[in-house]
Amino acid sequence: MLAGFSVSVIAFIITDIRQANRQAKIVQKLDYLFGKVTGNPDTITRSREMLRLLESIGIYDTVENRDYLLSHIEASFFDSNNVIRTQQDGRIVKDSLLMGLRGALRMETIWQGDKLITFFLKSGGD
Amino acid sequence: MFVTFTENVVEVQEWSTKKELTRCLAQCDLGSILLGEDAEPEHKFYSALVRPQTSGLHYLGIGICSEGHGLKPHLLMQPELDIILLGYNQEVTGINIKNREVAFQIKLNSLFYYFLPLKERGIVLIVQEVDVTAITDSGKELWRYGKDLITQAAVEGEKLYLNFMDENPTCLNIISGELVSV
Incomplete structure (x- = not known):
């Protein structure tokens, strides 16, 4: 009985650590969404384009909006019905609708296991 | 903008609509190749018109439908193989200028x-x-x-x-x- 309880506690702690680790990695990737990257010029251009799209629907780089995006991406990760394709390399592409104050964008998140790799933001036409 | 490539001159242009791009390609008497048609969504349109300098005003048209994402397609000339490599969206295509056909196509896992x-x-x-x-x-x-x-x-x-x-x-x-x- 006590052993079973210990196993449950350990499993809970491991799940909690994994979730915290995943969230920390997503937080780092939010800089990429909000145009705050350095290095390769293509990375910078792509990052700025994502910022432009986010701002076009009223999502600016604020603490509240970062929290909102973190929750949105986490929810997308846990949703089992939003997988739109599996790439050749095994990465999974999940689809979601990101709502802003002035509109919406399709957001595709690319995952390798539970690790967020990158995003695609898609608008109807701009 | 013109780029000279062996005995060919390549003219690179950007178009705002797919209609403009296809109209341009339709005028190429040596044929045309349209790439990236499965792009989703198609945001930007580019053409590379290849004119062999040895045969007067004749054109081979290469068109690209780009997903955008802030990125532009790249051309890499390989004169010794008569091949132009084009990188766009999640793809690379090699076009043989002499045969005027796609020599190879490589699907990529990311942009x-x-x-x-x-x-x-x-x-x-x-x-x-x-x-x-x-x-x-x-x-x-x-x-x-x-x-x-x-x-x-x-x-x-x-x-x-x-x-x-x-x-x-x-x-x-x-x-x-x-x-x-x-």
Whole structure:
């Protein structure tokens, strides 16, 4: 009985650590969404384009909006019905609708296991 | 803008609609090739009109429908093989200018960024958002590697150094794609 309880506690702690680790990695990737990257010029251009799209629907780089995006991406990760394709390399592409104050964008998140790799933001036409 | 490539002149242009692009391609008397038609969504449109200087005003048209994402397609000329490599969306296509046909097409796992040609080794590295793919000059895939967003790629001798956003830096052997210690 006590052993079973210990196993449950350990499993809970491991799940909690994994979730915290995943969230920390997503937080780092939010800089990429909000145009705050350095290095390769293509990375910078792509990052700025994502910022432009986010701002076009009223999502600016604020603490509240970062929290909102973190929750949105986490929810997308846990949703089992939003997988739109599996790439050749095994990465999974999940689809979601990101709502802003002035509109919406399709957001595709690319995952390798539970690790967020990158995003695609898609608008109807701009 | 004109680029001279062996006995060909290539004129590169950007179009705001697909209709404009297809109208331009329709006027090419040597035929045309439209790439990236499965792009979703199609945001930007580009043409490369190839005019052989030896045969008067005749054109082969190459069109690209680009997904955008802030990125532009790249052209890499391979004069010794009469091939133009085009990188766009998540794809690289080699077009044989002499035969006026697609020589090879490589589907990528992430967005195309740029070409890193290593002439002396006969290898072209395709640097992407998340991956690097190595191909021979003639389009045979040698290896591919990717684990996170690439923030920097640099070649030194036989080594390719990669920096990532959320992962430790990696060093690969350019020819085999195997991990090597720094």
